[in-house]
Amino acid sequence: MGVIGIDLGGTKIAAGVFSGGELRSRITVPTPEAGGQAVIEAMAKAAQTAMQEAGESAKAIGLGTPGPLDYTQGVIKFAPNIAGFTNFPIRDLLEKATGLKVYLENDANAAALAEHVLGAAKEASSSLFVTVSTGVGGGFVLDNRVLHGAHGQGAEVGHITVLPGGPLCGCGLDGCLEALATGPAMERMALAVYKTEVTTRELFARFEAKDPRAARIVLQAAHYAGIGLASLVKAFDPEVIVLGGGVALNAGPAYLEEVQRSYQRYMEGWIAPPIYMAKLGSEAGLLGAALTAGLEVGEV
Amino acid sequence: MGVIGIDLGGTKIAAGVFSGGELRSRITVPTPEAGGQAVIEAMAKAAQTAMQEAGESAKAIGLGTPGPLDYTQGVIKFAPNIAGFTNFPIRDLLEKATGLKVYLENDANAAALAEHVLGAAKEASSSLFVTVSTGVGGGFVLDNRVLHGAHGQGAEVGHITVLPGGPLCGCGLDGCLEALATGPAMERMALAVYKTEVTTRELFARFEAKDPRAARIVLQAAHYAGIGLASLVKAFDPEVIVLGGGVALNAGPAYLEEVQRSYQRYMEGWIAPPIYMAKLGSEAGLLGAALTAGLEVGEV
Incomplete structure (x- = not known):
């Protein structure tokens, strides 16, 4: 059992299952232009697909997102490239949609973490x-x-x-x-x-x-x-x-x-x-998102 | 039983026993111009006097010093205002002179710690x-x-x-x-x-x-x-x-x-x-030195 990393960008969502020190699957879907709840649903579906492709379930999700975050509340304060993402309680919504615990990280920090741990x-x-x-x-x-x-x-x-x-x-x-x-x-x-x-x-x-x-x-x-x-x-x-x-x-x-x-x-x-x-190039964001959860649940 | 804080400066050495959240004694002696081992001896004596004045013994010493430090080795790399203090193994020498464990901190960091914890x-x-x-x-x-x-x-x-x-x-x-x-x-x-x-x-x-x-x-x-x-x-x-x-x-x-x-x-x-x-004014250095040891040995 691994963890899921999700790297949320303004145009695409990357997701993958990380276990045993590497990504077991990688999928990419477009970020819904409708923003808000549609993005939550797309991420939940991407997480599901990533688990199917890896043939492995996951303990938790690490989510790398743009924009300044309120880490305590699990809220994106704003993300100019995604509609409806002002003071958006992304953590709780994604937890509800997936039934998994979600750990948030800013995307630049996630890349920093990936280069630190694996790069x-x-x-x-x-x-x-x-x-x-x-x-x-x-x-x-x-x-x-x-x-x-x-x-x-x-x-x-x-x-x-x-x-x-x-x-x-x-x-x-x-x-x-x-x-x-x-x-x-x-x-x-x-x-x-x-x-x-x-x-x-x-x-x-x-x-x-x-x-x-x-x-x-x-x-x-x-x-x-x-x-x-x-x-x-x-x-x-x-x-x-x-x-x-x-x-x-x-x-x-x-x-x-x-x-x-x-x-x-x-x-x-x-x-x-x-x-x-x-x-780690463009994979740093996805790896760092996965590590954000992995370090919390002992899957690194 | 408390901890001893020592604030080592280019002209004076302040020492005091810290316990129960405050300084129980405060003494000040001149920094020996000879530098080197004479400074170690003056600090050891100051620590002794500080314990006598407080009527209390101590578990450890926190030492705030000028100059860049090698924290791992317990060495002052250099301190322009004190003779003989280039690559000076101050931690081990003071431990030997006092029989107490010594924790080092840079003086500005010690003041930062004091303002953080008590100020x-x-x-x-x-x-x-x-x-x-x-x-x-x-x-x-x-x-x-x-x-x-x-x-x-x-x-x-x-x-x-x-x-x-x-x-x-x-x-x-x-x-x-x-x-x-x-x-x-x-x-x-x-x-x-x-x-x-x-x-x-x-x-x-x-x-x-x-x-x-x-x-x-x-x-x-x-x-x-x-x-x-x-x-x-x-x-x-x-x-x-x-x-x-x-x-x-x-x-x-x-x-x-x-x-x-x-x-x-x-x-x-x-x-x-x-x-x-x-x-905390001029007492920040001494308090911070004491806290440096106090946080390590559970005396804060």
């Missing part, structure tokens, strides 16, 4: 996961426990202020790490410089081809990413950093070298934990 | 302590456990980068919170502005008297202090912040209002934990 940080007692893609997310794990924070906003690593007075962030504040180091951040800079839209992928290609303007944009993003990582290390002092997300993983060596250079520069005189690249 | 954060399950004086130090406590970090440099809150390219810090990096928000930081600004030395105390007096140059200096320091606190909250998400240290406690309401204003501005759209002023 790049598996030898470490503490790790800081930072994902750089369209946003900057992450999670801090110490002794297999995710730091939720007192208000469910622990390790909101994308929103530390890296440059006061810098570019505005989607959160409304100025100079957040997320406003400086992500794909959209680079695309905004590219629009200013090239006067036309340039995708992140194209920017990286121009950077590798030694276009000085692309280099300036990419290196600036990497520079602030390194500064942000160094500040986060001075807060958490993790044994290792795990870096993931589309920008970090697809950017190529020159970008990563600049992140390292900037990070090392802002760790001078300090012990700098190594930066490892995330290992 | 301003005593109702909270997690708290971030930040002390602003000649430096910026602090500690993060969750469920009565201090975050040491994997390399003994957890919650080095003074050295998050608040302004890349900003003033150089004592640690050698640019734009650390400590380089922007402390007494010495303000005094450096004052020297640039007034072309003569002005103490922090005098600056605060001029600020209260509405001198616009003093206002600019003090408000800028408070501004960066608020930004730093907001970034730290996005990392740790503590239930409460406890603010201590000479600058924070003696600055007066106008400074604190500006810290609040800046902090609230950089928490807009987020849940902002309240900022409480530290309650």
Whole structure:
């Protein structure tokens, strides 16, 4: 008997049975556009299918979800990409629909937990996961426990202020790490410089081809990413950093070298934990969801 | 039977017996200038005197010390204000000198623990302590456990980068919170502005008297202090912040209002934990040292 992991996203729901240290099944269904209770029913059905495919039942469900959570109440405060998900009591509703105990985790935290237990940080007692893609997310794990924070906003690593007075962030504040180091951040800079839209992928290609303007944009993003990582290390002092997300993983060596250079520069005189690249890719969310339940019920 | 707390500083050693939730004795002796083993002997003697004054023996010693620590080995890596304290195996030496088990804690962490258990954060399950004086130090406590970090440099809150390219810090990096928000930081600004030395105390007096140059200096320091606190909250998400240290406690309401204003501005759209002023004053170090042992041996 294993546990079920469910990774709930704005467009799809992934579910799988986890036992004996690995996923025994993996299924994916679309997230119902109706939102609300329809999403609960789709998740319950996906859990059922995942058990059938694995030929195994489950003790509990671990659910990774977007949005800030109230962990005590089992409530999603809001999730902009799913209808009807404001102050939504997702835990109790899914428990009612499945008859199984449900453990909630924020999706970035779930990925952090997966990399900590099974991925790049598996030898470490503490790790800081930072994902750089369209946003900057992450999670801090110490002794297999995710730091939720007192208000469910622990390790909101994308929103530390890296440059006061810098570019505005989607959160409304100025100079957040997320406003400086992500794909959209680079695309905004590219629009200013090239006067036309340039995708992140194209920017990286121009950077590798030694276009000085692309280099300036990419290196600036990497520079602030390194500064942000160094500040986060001075807060958490993790044994290792795990870096993931589309920008970090697809950017190529020159970008990563600049992140390292900037990070090392802002760790001078300090012990700098190594930066490892995330290992679990898109499966981190599903694995982390399963681990969230697995660690609670002794199935890891 | 209680525990002994020892607060080791560069100029004095405070020791006391803690039992039944309070200090039963408090003694202070000078820190021997010879450093090294002389400091061990002075601490052992102070512990003895503290037990005599309290009329009570002790199960263990909690020792609060300056400098970065190797908690596993019980070693002070370095303490610039005490001779012979480089890679100094202080725990084993003090255990040998006293026959008691010794638990080590960094002094800022000890103060954080004291405010968490007995002081301003005593109702909270997690708290971030930040002390602003000649430096910026602090500690993060969750469920009565201090975050040491994997390399003994957890919650080095003074050295998050608040302004890349900003003033150089004592640690050698640019734009650390400590380089922007402390007494010495303000005094450096004052020297640039007034072309003569002005103490922090005098600056605060001029600020209260509405001198616009003093206002600019003090408000800028408070501004960066608020930004730093907001970034730290996005990392740790503590239930409460406890603010201590000479600058924070003696600055007066106008400074604190500006810290609040800046902090609230950089928490807009987020849940902002309240900022409480530290309650235990100069006794926090001694109490925290005692609690470090007390929590281990069940004497709190």
